[in-house]
Amino acid sequence: MHVRPTRLAFCLATALLPAWAAAGTQQGAAAPKAETEQHVASKNAEVQRLQHDVASQEARTEQADQKMEEQDRAIADLRRQLQELKSAKAAPGQSH
Template identity: 55%
Template sequence: MLLAGVLLAAPLSAQAWQQPAANAARVARAVHKNAAAVDQQRAKVQDLQHDVAAQEAGSRAAAQRLEQQDAEIAELQRQLQAAQQAGAGAAPGKGH
């Protein structure tokens, strides 16, 4: 009877040892899969950050060009106004 109990307990104890190992293997696979997913997401974030930085640089360059053009337009308007005032002052003298 004692022998029967030992023989029955042996497969149970082997199974008890195998189940945690199987669980550990499943957990390890899940951790590896999640780590790979995190790495992929991290790479996507880096790509997006690079794209955003490039767009911001382009926007800053465009803003600087617009500011330069605005300054040029303002200077041309001042020159035009000065020319119109000089021409308006000289025009009445021509007619008299």
């Protein structure tokens, strides 16, 4: 029996078509999975960057709070000194 090349090609194509289709489906499924993993990795990197930014901002806020407290203490001390000077000037019998 003599098989023509086109008939042989048709038989091979028919036999291999399901395997090719399955490979295409697997690649198709792998592409969205890879995209999703890349998207998740990108979002995780963004979260880490934002957490770092928040930590930096909190540190700056803490430093600013400490500086304000120091300034408040300095202002209170200056007011106390000013009040003492006013009291000393107002006290009778004392002269400068």
